[in-house]
Amino acid sequence: MTGRKRQAYDSFCRDLILHAGDRLERLRSSVERREAEERPELERALDELRGRRNRLMARVEAAHQASDDAWPFARARADQAVHDLVTGLDELEARLRRVAA
Numbered sequence: 083m084t085g086r087k088r089q090a091y092d093s094f095c096r097d098l099i100l101h102a103g104d105r106l107e108r109l110r111s112s113v114e115r116r117e118a119e120e121r122p123e124l125e126r127a128l129d130e131l132r133g134r135r136n137r138l139m140a141r142v143e144a145a146h147q148a149s150d151d152a153w154p155f156a157r158a159r160a161d162q163a164v165h166d167l168v169t170g171l172d173e174l175e176a177r178l179r180r181v182a183a
Contacts, residue, residue, distance in 0.1 A: 084150055091157060095142040098164060102135050105171050112178055120181070124174075131170050138163040 106128065113124040141163040145156035 084153075088146075088153065091160075092142070092146055095138075095145075095160065095164070098168075099135065099139060099142070102138070102167055102171060105175075106131060106135065109171070109174055109178070116181070124178075127170075127174050127177075131167065131174065134163070134167040134170055138167050 109131070110128055113121060113128060116124060138160065141156070141160040145153060145160045148156035
């Protein structure tokens with residue numbers, strides 16, 4: 083059963099990372115269309131989100147390689163990285179919507 087859980091979690095994370103990459107690309111495109119004075123701060127936010135995505139990828143890989151005993155802890159760290167990335171993406175999207183309004 084643990085093997086199935088791990089496999090399902092790996093698939094979930096792989097899909098989430100791909101989806102996050104798509105969202106980052108859309109955000110990048112949106113930032114590029116902003117006024118020049120707005121862009122530096124928004125680009126820093128995008129860079130931070132790319133770092134969060136990289137951290138998530140590393141944590142998912144660590145969970146993938148973890149022993150059965152260490153897997154729950156590694157998964158918890160990956161779950162926190164998922165939360166950090168998704169929250170950051172949501173915040174930047176909301177920020178861009180507010181600026182556009």
